[in-house]
Amino acid sequence: MASKNNMYVIVIGCGRLGSFLANMLSNEGHSIVVIDIKPIAFNALAPDQFSGFKIEGDATELGILKQAKIDKADVLIGATHDENVNIMAAQIAKNRFDVPRVFVRILDPNKESFCKTIGIECVCPTSMAAEKMITALREKPES
Amino acid sequence: MDTLIVGGGKIVYFLAKAFFSKGYNVTIINRKKEECSRLARQLKATIVFGNATDPQILKDAQTYSMDAVLAVTPNDEDNLVICQLAKLNFGVKRTLALVNDPDNEQVFQHLGVTTAFSTTHIISSLIEQRTGLEEIVGLFSVAEGKVNVTEVILSDDSPVLDKSLMELELPNDALIACILRDDKPIIPRGVTKLNVKDRLLLITMPENHGQVLKFLTGSEV
Incomplete structure (x- = not known):
């Protein structure tokens, strides 16, 4: 990707989803900061793909978000396994630091409408998987 | 007054007792089963077992009929989501959250929580003013x-x-x-x-x- 399209992305949570996103986006030439409360999680970052920064800390702590230069971020992605951490960090990013794009991963489909109410874009793998499976079932009726 | 308290430990027990003495009705949501049964034995409160950041559990606890919701769990992110759900999904007018990171006091109020209080902040200012x-x-x-x-x-x-x-x-x-x-x-x-x-x-x-x-x-x- 051309450098003029370079985005500054903060990824919260370096689990399967977070590290995958961080590796890929960093490899594409974006500036990435990954935050995780457990330093061992950073082992999932691939040295040949990831060239961003890592911060060990709690992403709901304002000091940690400031350390990640959240005021300069173009995108914040909440990818921890705790959806409330994702939702809180996303709201701080959006409402307090005017981060233009904010995404969160949530697991409980019950919270999708809540995320819409507070104006946060959310991705719910649970309902996505369910929809895909239901569609697949309908496409191929038993023959 | 109908109040909902979310959390556990001594703080919930004593808050509930203080509220009873003022004549308030108290509902408590707690995510530990043993603690729920203990609270149910000790207090005349309605006890709901479950995760209060789940809208379904808040509905079970009749959050829509509450005058005030207090979130005093040890996790700031849970307290925020509980208060926001109570306000936005269930129309509760008064929400109070305990915050651990003193910086979050302002953040929470900015995000629609009626009152956010930080014990760190209260204790440090008490000490500051008392030792003066x-x-x-x-x-x-x-x-x-x-x-x-x-x-x-x-x-x-x-x-x-x-x-x-x-x-x-x-x-x-x-x-x-x-x-x-x-x-x-x-x-x-x-x-x-x-x-x-x-x-x-x-x-x-x-x-x-x-x-x-x-x-x-x-x-x-």
């Missing part, structure tokens, strides 16, 4: 910290001894609400004079608190 002067024997804040109520004992080197309140020229936005003299309360008037060992019940604002104390005791806070 030996003569200050009690202090608490009301109206979310906008007004301080302090008890000050006048020592023999106080610059205001033998002056009447009229001649005192107390700084603005401060009031001597009551004087305890030999354990008798006096509601002072303009002509009341201040004596050594008088215990003054003082009302100040955080902005002029130090200034007023210095004025009454003569020493730097």
Whole structure:
């Protein structure tokens, strides 16, 4: 990707989803900061793909978000396994630091409408998987 | 008044008891099963077992009928989501959240929580103000910290001894609400004079608190 399209992305949570996103986006030439409360999680970052920064800390702590230069971020992605951490960090990013794009991963489909109410874009793998499976079932009726 | 408390430990138990004594109805949501059964034995509250950041559990606890919701779990992110769900999904007017990171006080209020309070902040400001002067024997804040109520004992080197309140020229936005003299309360008037060992019940604002104390005791806070 051309450098003029370079985005500054903060990824919260370096689990399967977070590290995958961080590796890929960093490899594409974006500036990435990954935050995780457990330093061992950073082992999932691939040295040949990831060239961003890592911060060990709690992403709901304002000091940690400031350390990640959240005021300069173009995108914040909440990818921890705790959806409330994702939702809180996303709201701080959006409402307090005017981060233009904010995404969160949530697991409980019950919270999708809540995320819409507070104006946060959310991705719910649970309902996505369910929809895909239901569609697949309908496409191929038993023959 | 119908109140919902989310959390566990002693804080929930004693809050619930304090609310009962005021005649409030209390519902508690707790995510530990054993603690729920213990609370149910100890208190006359409605106990709901589950994760209060799940809208379904809040519905089970009849959050829509609550006058106030208090979130006092140890996790700031859970307290925020509980208060926001209560307000936005269930129309609760008054939400209160405990915050651990003092910076989150402002963040939470900005995000629609009615009152956010940080124990770190309360304790550190209490210590700060208490260690300032030996003569200050009690202090608490009301109206979310906008007004301080302090008890000050006048020592023999106080610059205001033998002056009447009229001649005192107390700084603005401060009031001597009551004087305890030999354990008798006096509601002072303009002509009341201040004596050594008088215990003054003082009302100040955080902005002029130090200034007023210095004025009454003569020493730097």
